[in-house]
Amino acid sequence: MKTIIGKRSHKAGLPPGSLVPVGPARDAKINLTVIDYDAGGFNQMEVERVEDCLPYRDTATVTWVNVDGVHDPELIRVLGEGFGLHPLTLEDIFNVDHRPKMEDFGDYLFVTLKMLYPGADGEEIVSEQISLAAGRNFVISFQEAPGDVFQPVRERLKKASGRIRSRGPDYLAYALIDAVVDQYFLILENLGETIESTEDDLIKGTEEGVLDSIYLLRREMVLLRRAIWPLREVIGGLEKSESELIDHSTRVYLRDLFDHYLTIIDAVEIFREMLSAMLDSYRSIISEKMNSVMKVLTIIATIFIPLTFIAGVYGMNFEHMPELKQPWGYPLVWLVMLALAGVMAVYFKRKKWM
Amino acid sequence: MKTIIGKRSHKAGLPPGSLVPVGPARDAKINLTVIDYDAGGFNQMEVERVEDCLPYRDTATVTWVNVDGVHDPELIRVLGEGFGLHPLTLEDIFNVDHRPKMEDFGDYLFVTLKMLYPGADGEEIVSEQISLAAGRNFVISFQEAPGDVFQPVRERLKKASGRIRSRGPDYLAYALIDAVVDQYFLILENLGETIESTEDDLIKGTEEGVLDSIYLLRREMVLLRRAIWPLREVIGGLEKSESELIDHSTRVYLRDLFDHYLTIIDAVEIFREMLSAMLDSYRSIISEKMNSVMKVLTIIATIFIPLTFIAGVYGMNFEHMPELKQPWGYPLVWLVMLALAGVMAVYFKRKKWM
């Protein structure tokens, strides 16, 4: 729940651009990886100090700095100032509760995304913020924690033959965003399977726990939508941006990415409809059960209450009850009672209660 | 369910434009049909090798290449490169889970659609992806499996007199899309009939299975909407496109096609409203039944419980119960009980429970 609205209140009153941690504190060491490449060469290195990244900034080659952790304000500040990032950008990177967005600062484009991956227990979705700043010849990417989502991009960069090596930082940024969006498909597949199996449970009639599953799924959908929905503005904004930082040949890939976004949103909407249909279905099943319970009660009660009344009548101790004296009294009462039960049964059959 | 969000996760990390199969694998042989025509001549042939299509590309006549199967990445790649298609186009053709869309690549227009036809068992709707690339003097169409949806277009091309022969590839592409859209009317008619008969069942009171039917229909509507809804952008995009590939005289046909689209969407929306009204109706019927069940129970119980109590009283074994000794005791009790039942009945009549 804490992800819905972070603890930002203690920031109230501070000047904008202040770097105060918003997410949970982390002590992990921050890894800085610098990849420097062009069509001709590729060079990957781990650097210890932020200052070691800066020389690559001014080379003609494309420089990709990846930062595995955003819990050190000083590091972000130094790196940001080195690459000419605006204080508000630094605040956005630092504040891991941010809404996905794209912003054009003239010298660089800034993109914030949510990376989603299944949690350790395989059930809950974990959300992590990814920030990208793409300038004229550099891309800086920030992850909340070390992860391997960008590994395939690195692999493609290593191979001299790939298209990616001959393109600029705009294409690299596109590739990184694409890697994040590809993860969403994985999440959606998992969700789809959970929804399917819950639906099967519902149909099979094992409705215990189904309600909880549906509510859990609905809640995950809310979180999912929150991460995915604003991508429309991010990807659409990049595609339609008039920034000269985005090459014309990259736009067709961004358009493709936007199609992926639309496919994801379609799936999310369909899941929502399915969940709401399942809830409807669940309620109908419950009310139908209730109905059949009521019918059984009514049939039993309606048949036996009058019979019990008759038995009660002849259990009365009046001295003058002539029927009691007759030898045919007892069999006749049985006959009457059976006839009554039969009439009731026919009535219920006609009413389709039985 | 697999059609909602395909297994794309194993593509995560691959460069865009990679041709990795998304749909189920198929081993069927792929048929390539080439039709070459202009106002003066018509020539149809089956070709064995992809390379045999390419010579027709450069002729002044209109060339239509139809490919019956998209499970062979190599074939698609060779054909695509031969006709100058962008790698992302090839990926879209190959990936049969794509959302319908229209894209203008300058040299050609690319359109992806869903073809819908009733399944073998006559119940479920089967969806198949149709892709079209329309260039200056060629149209390439891709189907997932051999089918006869384009047969009428072929017939019209054969006839020397038809309007279609004297038009360019834009009109051919329009005719192919029109053939696909015409199929939707068939699907909608079937759906309409199923909805009608379900409604009749509901009115006749045979409500068993009605709920399942409604949920099945709702689900088909979701899939249908997913296939049809994006057509707005596809057809509207073609109509409003500024591409010089679309002749002015074709636009009036595209506008007509857009009207068909609107008619279909209207029908889909009306079906949705009818389904939701049927669900409402179903629930009201169920709750009304419940109500009448409850009333019967209440009437029976309310009449007999007090009577049984009276009988119980005179079944007590106290030694000093003067009533028991009186000869009029028994008849009087009967009178009291009948009077009580009568009062109750009048009460229920007034309350309109009986």
Added chain:
Amino acid sequence: MKTIIGKRSHKAGLPPGSLVPVGPARDAKINLTVIDYDAGGFNQMEVERVEDCLPYRDTATVTWVNVDGVHDPELIRVLGEGFGLHPLTLEDIFNVDHRPKMEDFGDYLFVTLKMLYPGADGEEIVSEQISLAAGRNFVISFQEAPGDVFQPVRERLKKASGRIRSRGPDYLAYALIDAVVDQYFLILENLGETIESTEDDLIKGTEEGVLDSIYLLRREMVLLRRAIWPLREVIGGLEKSESELIDHSTRVYLRDLFDHYLTIIDAVEIFREMLSAMLDSYRSIISEKMNSVMKVLTIIATIFIPLTFIAGVYGMNFEHMPELKQPWGYPLVWLVMLALAGVMAVYFKRKKWM
């Protein structure tokens, strides 16, 4: 139901502009009426052959051709070609399941509308398609069957003093559309009265048949909305059209017509809200009744079940039941039972169940 999505499937594959009947077949003779007028003169005649209309086309006077029936493709084709109508226009005229629309073909404006009138039994709404083509000096109107909706326009044309005589075909087309829209008010009044009387039934508590009425009304609203909603584009399109066929002075009348449209749509929306409020109300009444039924059952059962138990206890046949021997036993049991019933009654009074 057949009006929701007509049988169009047998048209699949035919070239656009094919004139295949969509509506039910009709054998009635088709009447052609030609009215030729200008400020100075008025001339009305019935013509036998289509060809007889054509000479009027080229006169300077305004020519109005009214066709009472669209089931003869040949007639429509000859007339259409005589007046220079596009094949798609002819198809739209012929296909009486069309969605209302306005289209500008340069030489003429084409409008399709639904005429609504109460059915023979006074309950169901019947829908008929009206098509209009308005050119530089002619208007052609098509009705599905002979009707008198245009009679008042004819009367106004006859009178030499009317404004309509000195205006062009655009004003005539406006007058014809206005005549159709005026009919909608009649339909809405009828609907409004039915809704009111249903509401009265609901309030008076005679809720039998109310549910059916509401569902019938809802269904009529769906059909109504389908006919009326697209008028926004039709009338708005005419008003904002840049076609030189529409004189500036006519636009103010179109604006007025658009106001009528807004009034109608307002009424439709209010009816929808009223119907949904009535459904809500119906459900609340039903559940309140259920509630009161349950209360009666509970009161009766809760009071008498314990009393019956007490009576049952003293109906047991144990030899050693000292109470049974006491002369005050029987009266005391009565006292206890009355006290118990009294306590229960007070409890129910407090709970407001009685």
Added chain:
Amino acid sequence: MKTIIGKRSHKAGLPPGSLVPVGPARDAKINLTVIDYDAGGFNQMEVERVEDCLPYRDTATVTWVNVDGVHDPELIRVLGEGFGLHPLTLEDIFNVDHRPKMEDFGDYLFVTLKMLYPGADGEEIVSEQISLAAGRNFVISFQEAPGDVFQPVRERLKKASGRIRSRGPDYLAYALIDAVVDQYFLILENLGETIESTEDDLIKGTEEGVLDSIYLLRREMVLLRRAIWPLREVIGGLEKSESELIDHSTRVYLRDLFDHYLTIIDAVEIFREMLSAMLDSYRSIISEKMNSVMKVLTIIATIFIPLTFIAGVYGMNFEHMPELKQPWGYPLVWLVMLALAGVMAVYFKRKKWM
């Protein structure tokens, strides 16, 4: 209800601009008040004949003609023609069922509004149509019946010091609209109070009549929205109008008026949400009551039915029932029954039913 869709059907077929009464007939005398003013002077008079107004039209001073009644077509026609109003404007003035709208006729601006005031019995809202035509140096206002809503404007005009005297007819028209809109706040306050007191009733549990109140309020909201909603186009249209009849300095007041409109719409929306929340709340309360009724029934029945059964067993008349002979039989049965009741009670406590 008659206000939802007026009896317009008998107008069907008449030429537009025909002055046929739509509202109820009225015989009251129509008062014409002429106020002629500029910064220097103020002159108010009652005139007998319409023709007496016309001389003021051509003076340089601002002329305000107020007409208290629109049931005399002849009067409206003469006045309208005298001031150069379009026949459609006259029809709109005459037809008191019109949707609020603003229209620019070049020489004058025409505005139709609904004036709302609480009915005589203080419950129902009464709606009356106000029409305004504002030209270069005149304003004509039409009310359905004499009323004092414009009295404060008259007072301000009388005072030489007011801003209004030095402004043109556009400001006067604004002031009149403002006076009407100010009335809406009064209506909303009353509604707000009724909603509040209904809510209090609901919370206090006196839910009798609450349902009726809610439905009545919902219905008033529908009528209210119908009157208020179109004001967006009226006031927004005036503010954004490019007509030279509206002075730049007046626009800031129109913007302010638009803010009032937004505040009113906000309140209406909040009322709607509150009403729907109250309905929800009502239903929850009802179903909770039902629940508690059911619980009481279940507790009583579940405890006593088994006990009654035991009593019944020992009321059987078998000759060989050894328990009946034992002196401890009766006390033991009591013990068993008490123990059973105790177990049940504990079970219900645990289930939180008691």
Added chain:
Amino acid sequence: MKTIIGKRSHKAGLPPGSLVPVGPARDAKINLTVIDYDAGGFNQMEVERVEDCLPYRDTATVTWVNVDGVHDPELIRVLGEGFGLHPLTLEDIFNVDHRPKMEDFGDYLFVTLKMLYPGADGEEIVSEQISLAAGRNFVISFQEAPGDVFQPVRERLKKASGRIRSRGPDYLAYALIDAVVDQYFLILENLGETIESTEDDLIKGTEEGVLDSIYLLRREMVLLRRAIWPLREVIGGLEKSESELIDHSTRVYLRDLFDHYLTIIDAVEIFREMLSAMLDSYRSIISEKMNSVMKVLTIIATIFIPLTFIAGVYGMNFEHMPELKQPWGYPLVWLVMLALAGVMAVYFKRKKWM
């Protein structure tokens, strides 16, 4: 509730710009604080008379006048006229029920906001109106009551090093709005916690009071949305304003503020969805409970009613009941009854009612 639509009716008829109190009367003394600063100097003083503020207006330094109270029309009028504010602005400042808005008066920008803070009892949200007028070299801020929300801004102004000192009044206005918006996060956190704890209560099954909490929360959401929603136009309007009063460098901060707004609106929407899901959940839990209550009732009644009937039969006093004489009669009846109960139990097990 009074905050939904204030008592404005007694203003009806007054000229616009009239300063009539709308909120509750207050007698508190109004504090005027003037802060005069530029990059070089900072000067804060409390002034007694309004006239003492005016000299600062014409200095080149930025002047911030803060007014702690708006219940003195005379003070507002003098101050407003001194700084050249429009009468409508003064009315808006004075009327504390205003909808948040931004207005460009050319010489100054006017902004009205709602400040929200938790009430004294920590439960209810209190809303207070903040108005800002930002001119070429001054900002005037109005609060309804003294408060410390602007204190941090004052602190930052005091520090010579801050960015804020070297910026103009536009940045100061931004900083003040930012301070107000930061408060919203605090409110949202509190709300989030209340929602969480209510949800926990719901899950734990202590559903007493949960319904009330949900309705209270829903109501607070309505008020919250009313305060926050119009901010889109306020902040977006400032960001996109073409006023020269807003420096280009300030726009990036306004964009950042707009992001905060979006985050807040996201949270509000998620809260709404959570509340509605909780209501759904609550209803499902209630109906499930009802269901289980009904099942227990049915099981008990259905098992014992037939048994009681059997016992009743053998409690009848017929003279000729052969079974009663048999020594095996009593044990056999017991056997039959146990068998019947067993069959019932198996039936219920199968139906999953037990």
